[in-house]
Amino acid sequence: MIEQILTASVFASMIRLATPYIFAGIGETFGQRSGVLNLGVDGIMLMGAFFSFYTVYATGSLVLGLLAALLIGLLLGLATAFISVTLKAEQGISGIGMYLFGLGMSELLFQKLIGTPKSVSGFPRLYIPVLSDIQFLGIGEIFFNHNLLVYLAFFLVPVSAFVLNHTTFGLMIRAVGQNPEAADAMGVNVARVRYMTVTLGGLFSGLAGASLSIALLNVFQQNLTSGLGFIAVALVYFGRWKPFGVLAGALLFSFVNALQLQVSAIGVDIPSEFAVMAPYVITIIALVFASKQTEKPTALTKPFERGE
């Protein structure tokens, strides 16, 4: 029974499912670390997913598709930064507005430019000599049988952790999120740092969308993400604003999801409602047990007012 459920393919599935959460969650981590909550992640993801899909559909070029996702992510990230940092808008609502805009706009463009669901040939699974063939514990299938964007997502985790913890830029981000007044007094440009992190978050969200539409699913449909961006935001809290924490959250959530799919696929008789519920329940329970004092960025959601 256990061998039937805990197959290598379940772990491979976990890695695929986790990919968009990692992209979006890491991006959101940068923003939140600097004190900006962006609830519009899902909207930016949808736009990234659509633009990359449409570009690949129209040109056949995966590179251009990826660039399109980055470009729209950049633009919407900048817009989010302008709204949250310059206009100091209430971050909760402006994010919901951005989400609705992305949700509606991506579907509208899809209807007008493509019309009906089509598929494209997205990033193929990469065959890595020797590694992809490792049979032991299914390692080849689990870790070395994925497309480029999956590897990129996992690669970005240590890079982001390094940037946040060991670079001047990372120090500035944390300072701005922890105590903007002090950072400002030390000569850090609070607004500029926040602009950079939020725009970076936009780029990552665009990538998260592309990882769905031109790498993992290779189709586009209205509301392709199905609220995945909101889960990504939740996972940032799970990960306590640390890239590796976000990774852990994404893997846990995705593992339970892959597991419930496998359990119902092989015909274990539990109501599918409870199976689908499992990842959400277990994520909460895990956090209850992992509970410890957080280092929440104290300035999170608080706009910075200079010297008044």
Next chain:
Amino acid sequence: MKNRLILILVVLLALIGTLPVVGAQDGPFRVAAVAPSATNDLAFSQSMYDALLAIQEEMGAENFEFVFQEGTFVVDDAAVAIGEWAASGEYDLIIAHGSQYGSVVEEIAPRFPEISFAWGTDVNTFGLDNVYAYTPAADEGGFINGVMAGLMTESGVIGVIGPIEVGDAKLYVDGFKEGVAASNPDAQVLVTYIQSFSDVPLATEAANAHIANGADILTGTAQMVVGPIAVAKENGARWFGTQSSQAELAGEAGVMFQVYHWEVVLRDIIANVKDGKMGGESYVLTLQNGGLVMESAK
């Protein structure tokens, strides 16, 4: 004097000219329809939209007009639309295309006995004389697809992805399972209900799980199947579909599609309404009455 007589004559003639027009309720037959998803979903909502277009083609645009409110997954929004259409008195028939709209029709229809309502998928007309109900016998095409899938599978494993375990989705899946059992009792049918009509990423991973468990044939129902179809293509598996034809999307993976042709029901309902029979009947789309059509991929 003479002029006035001519004038009266002309007016009279004109009046007579209009009389039969009024009596026969000439002018276009007007339909208003509301559906939960988009008209290009390759599934449930598109099947009704296509049917209305087909009727319009048959009857001519001057004789048949329709308005369509798509994307109305919020039941209360449908209630507002249906209420307004009914109150306007401009429509001969109002279609509530979604089984979630039943209670709305039940509330509104009694207040407008002069207007005909149709809703599905269900068989319940609530005992009202101005309500039609319609539903597809989706298990019929499911059975045929299942028989073929049972004969085609080489691995002996077939994967099914469904939304929630009700309505035509359940009918189709149950019919499919029976079909497989009839043609290939040894084959294993893996069924996953993902509890959503729209979650493409989850449906895709459910399909991947079936493939990993050895499935070489996939099928599924609702609008999130675009994900599983791509999975079938990518893994060299074959795809059986239902609701609308997904032949173009499925490409070489596609085998057979059960397509709903609501126009069969609509034709009857429209003829009835024109004859003054406003409802009280429920229709079932079947292979026999042509409401269900099996279309093979290219």
Next chain:
Amino acid sequence: MRDLSLKSVFNRILDVAPLPAALLAAFVVASILLVTLNAAPGQAFASMLQGAFGTENATAETLVKAIPILFVAIGICVAFRGGVINIGGEGQMIAGALAGVTTALVLADAPGPVIIIVSLLAGFLAGALYGGLAGFLKAYFNVNEILSTIMLNQIAVQMMNYLLNGPLLDPTEAGLNHIPKTARIVRDAQLPNLPIVLPDGLAALVGLENVELFARTRLHLGLLIAVILAFVMYVLLWRTTIGYRIRAVGQNERASRYAGINVRRQTVLAMLLAGGMAGLAGVVQVLGLQYRLQTDGSPTGFTANAGFNGIVAALFGGLNPLGAIPASVFFGGLLVGAQKMQRDLAVPAALITAINGLIVVFVVSSQYFMRRRARRRVMASTPPAETPPAAAPAPALEQKI
């Protein structure tokens, strides 16, 4: 004394000018979208206005739409004032609706008012417990409420799907595989309609023959309950020590702790109240409008996103339950009018979603300009131009609230 000079009136208008300016900006962008879709913007917005407030029935539908949004928004005011970001309105609505409909079905033989009151209480309680759970996890286990409420929303949907297709399934539907739904609640358990009787003179003045406004519409008693509760919650927040403590914790947690306030208890209490209000939103939708609970598998089919729209309405209303009343009606009108526009012009539903998003973004951004004007004025004029309507019951901690 209020200064009624021309200049002051003009200043007052300027203070709120950014709001219409933002709406205008949103409409300009929307117009561009409409033109590219070959729809005439003028006609579109006329149709939207017509759909929202054009007729007695349209106005009633706008109010009907506003009811659950207002309930949720009132609760959001409490939660956000208490420093808890409750994104769980959707799940709490579902919890309330499930408990409420079950109660109404069980009590079917009781007198109408009893069913209604007990069902409303059950809905409030279930929503409160569901919201309180997130508050409890935050207060005692340090589980962030944004995370837990997002997750609890999904859990509630699956719970609803399971119960409606199982134990709560309409007995007459058993085995038929139709959409999962409960039986219909009895007529006595339904919230009565809410006709508003106009005084004779007034009705004639506005050219209405019907002195009973909304008598033939779907507008129900839920509106009155929501408005009353908005006042109750306003009083609770600003005139009682309970409210003072909640706001104190939201304003400055550490200072509150030094002042001897049990911070954890306030967090749980804020979420209990917020969840309870969302629960009421859910049960009122059932008792006042749908008369049964059914599911299409998604949360929005039932909640119509009121759990989220309530957040936006609360923030537009300045996190004040009374401000939430016009904000909710505005949103109700926007949503109902947009549907009408979709029907009249046959534009894709997606356009409506995008325009709603634009309006939210533009309006929330405009508050920057309003705040800036307000600040300038405070700095310019020696006596504070206006005292806030709510008197401060306590010093020190009150200032920024």
